[in-house]
Amino acid sequence: MWEGLNQYLLLLAITSPLVGMVAIALISRGGSNAMALREAVVIHAILTAGFVGLLVIQYRVPTSLLQSGVAIREIPAVQMQGAFRWIGDPVRHEPKHSAKQHAEDELSSPMSLLPIVRMAWGIDGVSLCFVVMTALVMIPSLLSPVTPAKYGESHAVSSVCLLGCSFSLLGIFSAQDVVWLIACVGMLIGFSAFLLATHGGVDRRNVMTRCVARWGMGTLAGGLALIGIVYAFSWMQVWSGESAFLPEFVWPRVRHDLVSLRYIDPVAEQVWRQTAPAIGLTCLVGAWAWLPMFPLHRRWISFWRQSSSGLRFVWMCVGSQLGLFILVQYVLPVFGPLEETTIWWSGLLGLIGFLYAQAVMARQQSFLGAISYGLIAQQGLCFAALICGERAALWGGLLQIVNVSLSVSLLVWQKLQEPTANNTVPSWCGRVALGSLSGMPGTLGFVSQLLILWGLFGAPVAGEIVLLTLVGLVFGGRLWQRATRLPYDEVLPSSEITATSKDSMPSIGIGAAYAYALVVAGGLILVGVQPALMLNRLRPSTEQLALAGMPVSTPAVTESNGWNEQDEQLDGNSVPRDREP
């Protein structure tokens, strides 16, 4: 019963922003009704968060996983394959149809375009973190002050775009299909670009030429490159001539569900070993393609400076984590166990990035700048943690992503209230966020940093650099503390920070501001005190991701549904075996 309920909850959570967009479009058609607009926005933000909250509470890992250890090809996820089944292939409805036959049908059928737009949704423990993060961060994003539009666009446009961003992000994090993923990324960038254009910063022309054209194109190119690399490697497998990499084995997986790629049986592990350095390089390129690399940092900040407050929330707190999400959900599963040299170099790169960005963060003179480099630093740390092949570090990295996003959103939320002298966020909530960022015990930050450090300590990463990272982490708390005391931005006038003009949206109610701060701070404390709440949900989904030195137990007999049956049938001759450290 719960499984079914989960499906509906996921459907409701993803579609409620869509409903909100329609509702706002309808409201704003009859003239500017600011109050109703605000209410609609608040209702839909809270609805989404509520559905996601219910989903978290109801999230159940299949019991066979918890009881019988790890199964190689089992997917510990709540899947929503059926949402668009009416346009999909009828084959899925036929339980007696064998999976191999089904695959052959797909390859040979002239209607094979249709299964592509099957749009499989689903969440596992990893994407659950990101979905929760998105749903929570969208609340301040939607409620933050709106810069007055100069070209006559109403606030409805801003709200619709932000709800669209929310929908796209939820779609990205719950995608189990390449097309759905790419479509959602495209939508996200589209909505962001439009919002940047209509409600952007001081110099829209500048915005357009610098940010949209170059940043947007660069991001798209990065995404394209990532997907291209995935495909290229799939082809390399095909060309390598190994029997396990025959097209009929690889293609259905790549085409239908990238998430299930992590369950590829490691038959040809030797091939991977030979190509390990290239794979490591690809991992780096792929994961950082959607991240700003070092030379792009300044552009990242200028993007935030030019965007509206709502968009800043979206990209600061969620969008900047997209690269890490892609890394953990797509890149790592595809490339499987990494060579120790690869891990060493990747970890080194990530940790040097962490230290570098913290050094620059210490010299920043504005809140925006300091937060930007702080986020970059955390991404370097999380990158090293995710890629180092230790389960503890992997869990820590995922928790740290959530921690950084939520804490930074709370800090920005509090900072935005400052100039109006209407500080509706209780000060202890800000202190909880700061504490969580600096690893205060009793908050989520402590748990995640503990896990990351323990994982890195056991990983094949240079010990000296891990010790330096530890120094950076311990003293990083002071940098975050300093950031909150800096002015919001040395360039932006205060009117751009808070909408004070008469045509701005009605001010946020105290209740909403207070409730958001309370929920986030309470959540940080709750998970910090009892981390098992999140770790139990994360654990089964990450079993296959951290592979270095982790012996995996023999898989048990899995429940056979259509999904798993297909995989078993496809490579029936290959028996899942234990992975040697």
Add this chain to the structure above:
Amino acid sequence: MERLVILSAVCVVIALPAMMAAACAFATPRTSRMLRVVYTLWGIRALLGVGLVVFWLLTESAPTSDVAVPSLALWADDVLPDLVLSFRLDRLTALFLAWETLLSACAMRRFKVGMSSPAESQRSAWMYGGMLISIVDLFVLSANLLLTLVCGILISRLCDHLCRSGVHDDPEWPYQEDTGGQAIGDTLRWGELAMWVSLLLSWQFYGSSEYDVLNDPLVQQKIAADNPAAIPVLGLCLAGVTLVFARQFPFVLPFSVRLNADREPTSFIARELMDLSVDCLLRTFLVWPLGFWLLFRLAPVWQQSGVVCQLLGLAGALTAVLAVAIAAVGTDRRAIFSYSSTAYLGLIAMLFSSGSTRAMFAGLMLIGFDAGARLISELVASPTPPEKRHAPDRTIPLFLTSAFFVMLWGGFYGPGFLRSEMATQAKVATATGFTDMSATIFRVFPWITLVVLSGLCWSFLRLKARNVQQTDRDDDDQATFVLSGYSWMVLASMLTFAGIFCTWRLTFLHGVLYPLQQEFNDSFDVSVFIITLSSAAMAAVAVWLLYRLNPEWRMALKKPAEPVLSILRNGAYLPDVWKVLVAQPVNVFQDLCEFCEERAWPTVGRIVRRVCSLGNESFLGGLEHGNMRVNAATVLLTTAVMLGLLMYLEW
């Protein structure tokens, strides 16, 4: 049943300060009745704490009866060694609790000023103070490094916050971001760092962070056989935790990057930053219990390594000598106090590293006396108006002389003087890798003890002389013969505890697994303690009489200090070394990063952009000159193109 009683008493003792502090902070109209209730509760807490020890001693005869408190498992998994917070209440910690409750009850006389203050900042600061006391109690009860780390970070942050918050009476609170006040937080963070490394190392080497496992000699031998470097490295880290958290050692002070001679943290904190009450709170409830507890819980690990012992002993000796030199030339009461406590801790580290149990006992007593003296000095000073805050501290001599004799007793019975102790040392040498070098080093320690203690006495005498000259003679005459009842109470309780400890020392030290535990089986005459006590009392009277002498005679003592003073002021000192070795490279690195951000990366980006623009001039050119809607449409179009490309590939 007895355990239940003990456990509930402990819970009440731990929870009460935080609860009372919260009540004081949140209740805006604070009536005198409420304050009276609060004082009563502090008194009840003290009674509970003392009753705890007595009850335990009465009900339990066997020395093997620790109360095991259920652990709190955060996460049980095969990946992590133990993410478990575990507690242990043994008799040593019970003794600490009793002593701490008594001290805090006495300190209420001073604390009530802050609690009943109308200023919001002061009240919130006292809320944090109450939380600090609770967490220190919890810290002492921790039975594994994880809980120690948790409590240590919390204590560090609370101290930082206390030092920043406006407890100071002065409206122009001198705390600035770039002043020496930052050094407090930085120094404590180095302690956190050492704790982190210790925790990770202990997990790696031992697979556990429980002190029972860490201190088990059998396990230690096994680990030393597997990896000879394990115990020394872990021991050094744990020693680092101890030293840094004690926060007073000169060799941890230069960790602040922005140091200079006038803004050196300890004296800065002492002179300008710290309010009397905060100073009292931090020193009494932080430095002493942390030092005491860390040394007793963690020392068994580093005492296994001769190298660590030598290093720590030398560092402690150096610290003690340096600090006593600074204290001797100090002209300020608080500066002298700061450096005297530094010297105490240096001495204690030195004595503990020698491995002699008598020296350890002396160290323990010394910490107790120091805390008592400090508290009493604040209690005496606090009722006086601010302009007379440098009033003579009449009770200092009592504590100082008591400590002096105890130290002499402990230090001179240490290795290097008695044949029996040297024999013990030889035993240690074979067991734990002490060398001839260690024996040579340890032979110097008693003399250092003597020098340092003499220096301390001299500095306090000088202070006394100066203060008496500054103070109004009439008041002084009247007040001289009035010793505060609190002083006697604290001193008497300290001595009582010392007596209890001496009489049932095996009981209290059960569970503290020292390599030299057999030494406790030597006969130990309680009469030695009584003799020490009476000598202390007599010496106290003698020193007190000395203070009544002509102050001009004592002013002459200042002259010999001048050369030392000039050396310390003008000569090279650790901050300079620190600045050259660490601070400047860090600054250079930061400058380099900044340069990259400002110049290098944009240049690289410009070059890349030039190259790229050759390729897509036509496409982007149209984009840059179009309007925003066109551009948005272009982005969407590109998405569509990409989707189409994908679909084509799929097909």
